[in-house]
Amino acid sequence: MESYQKLLLANKAWASEKLQLDPTYFTKLAADQKPEFLWIGCSDSRVPADQVSGTQPGEIFVHRNVANLVIHTDMSMLSVLQYAVEVLKVKHILVVGHYQCGGVKASMTNKDYGLINNWLRHIKDVYSKYWHELQKIDNEQERFDRLVEVNVVEQVKNVAKTTIVQNAWANSEYPMIHGWVLNLHTGLIKSIIEIESKDDDALEEVYNFDFEMGKVKKA
Secondary structure, three states: OOOOHHHHHHHHHHHHHHHOOOHHHHHHHHHOOOOEEEEEEEEEOOHHHHHOOOOOOOEEEEEEOOOOOOOOHHHHHHHHHHHHHOOOOOEEEEEEEOOOOHHHHHHHHOOOOHHHHHHHHHHHHHHHHHHHHOOOOHHHHHHHHHHHHHHHHHHHHHHHHHHHHHHHHHHHOOOEEEEEEEEEOOOOEEEEEEEEEOOOOOOHHHOOOOOOOOOOOOO
């Protein structure tokens, strides 16, 4: 049996199990989604958002890419963010990195990886910003771990810089933005940073938009 066929069989078993527990499960699932969380995480196969967070289908909206980056020109990420914030009205945005991230590790080298160099450049920019702090860490693994953490910090700030989020803040108290890092060796999540509003000291004043003056309406 081919490996992909095993996935189809597993799907049938999963669907059957759900129906045995609740005959209306899929009827209710298909009706609507009202997730409280948006997860922006890494594409790494070892970090499944639902299993790591213990959430069920319909409870968490997910966007994943290499090294959990939030880039202001990434229309895929921005589309997910806008839909999550403006339509689904999520209360929490979770930017979740993980130790042993291959994308972060690759960005620490001078090796040519081809097309993905353009993506890794954004992590290299983070490395450059925190250069002096990182160079003081002699242990390579610890320096790698710290880059994973500060990369999450910068991606959380990038979420907060969007007019999508700031417009939501101007109209309500949500969403809150959380920066987490998953430890693959323990399965536990470490909280790194939180930003609750544009008034948070973590965000430089120059990135705050003045919606009251009507200068910016939408992203």
